Amino acid sequence: MRTAIYARVSTTNNGQSPEMQLRELKEYCERRGWKIAGEYVDTGISGAREKRPELDRLMADAHRRRFDAVVVWKFDRFARSVSHLLRALETFKALGIEFVSLSEQVDTSTPTGRMIFTVLGAVAELERSLIAERVRAGLRNARAKGKKLGRPRKAVDRARIASLRRSGASWAEISAQLGIGRGTAYRALQSLPKNRPQKAC
Numbered sequence: 001m002r003t004a005i006y007a008r009v010s011t012t013n014n015g016q017s018p019e020m021q022l023r024e025l026k027e028y029c030e031r032r033g034w035k036i037a038g039e040y041v042d043t044g045i046s047g048a049r050e051k052r053p054e055l056d057r058l059m060a061d062a063h064r065r066r067f068d069a070v071v072v073w074k075f076d077r078f079a080r081s082v083s084h085l086l087r088a089l090e091t092f093k094a095l096g097i098e099f100v101s102l103s104e105q106v107d108t109s110t111p112t113g114r115m116i117f118t119v120l121g122a123v124a125e126l127e128r129s130l131i132a133e134r135v136r137a138g139l140r141n142a143r144a145k146g147k148k149l150g151r152p153r154k155a156v157d158r159a160r161i162a163s164l165r166r167s168g169a170s171w172a173e174i175s176a177q178l179g180i181g182r183g184t185a186y187r188a189l190q191s192l193p194k195n196r197p198q199k200a201c
Contacts, residue, residue: 002037004067021073037067074103156188
């Protein structure tokens with residue numbers, strides 16, 4: 001089994017080092033007789049960050065099928081959230097790559113590990129459904145109270161637009177001066193009574 005191991009520490013201060021994680025990951029792979037095909041280590045990078053160079057490289061190599069399993073020390077070393085973890089696990093599943101987290105003792109190559117993955121997915125789906133329902137309930141409540149939803153319309157001074165056009169101002173200049181889109185300005189001018197259409201530029 002070709003294996004990728006991933007480790008991360010948020011800071012190099014206070015003696016933090018990925019070496020402890022790497023040592024345990026290597027020992028685990030050795031016990032199972034798995035060959036380490038690559039080491040991916042992000043040092044001094046927060047788990048909340050969207051971009052992590054080594055994690056991004058690991059995911060790219062996963063799509064190239066350069067390994068058959070990914071082993072991490074702990075979920076929070078690998079993923080920044082449950083949804084991020086599930087997206088990664090779904091990607092690995094589609095690619096036929098197993099995932100192991102030592103601290104949580106999760107191994108998707110085993111029936112128990114697959115069950116945990118299924119439960120996590122169900123919990124995440126329930127959370128998304130509850131959030132969506134709360135949003136819909138809030139909108140219904142706001143409408144019932146007579147509140148107008150959506151972005152408030154911006155007042156458009158059509159006479160000012162017409163004056164600027166007569167003075168030779170371009171649509172881009174009018175848009176910048178009045179703080180509205182070119183299309184909005186053009187439509188506002190077209191709506192004036194007896195206004196002859198003017199070509200946008």
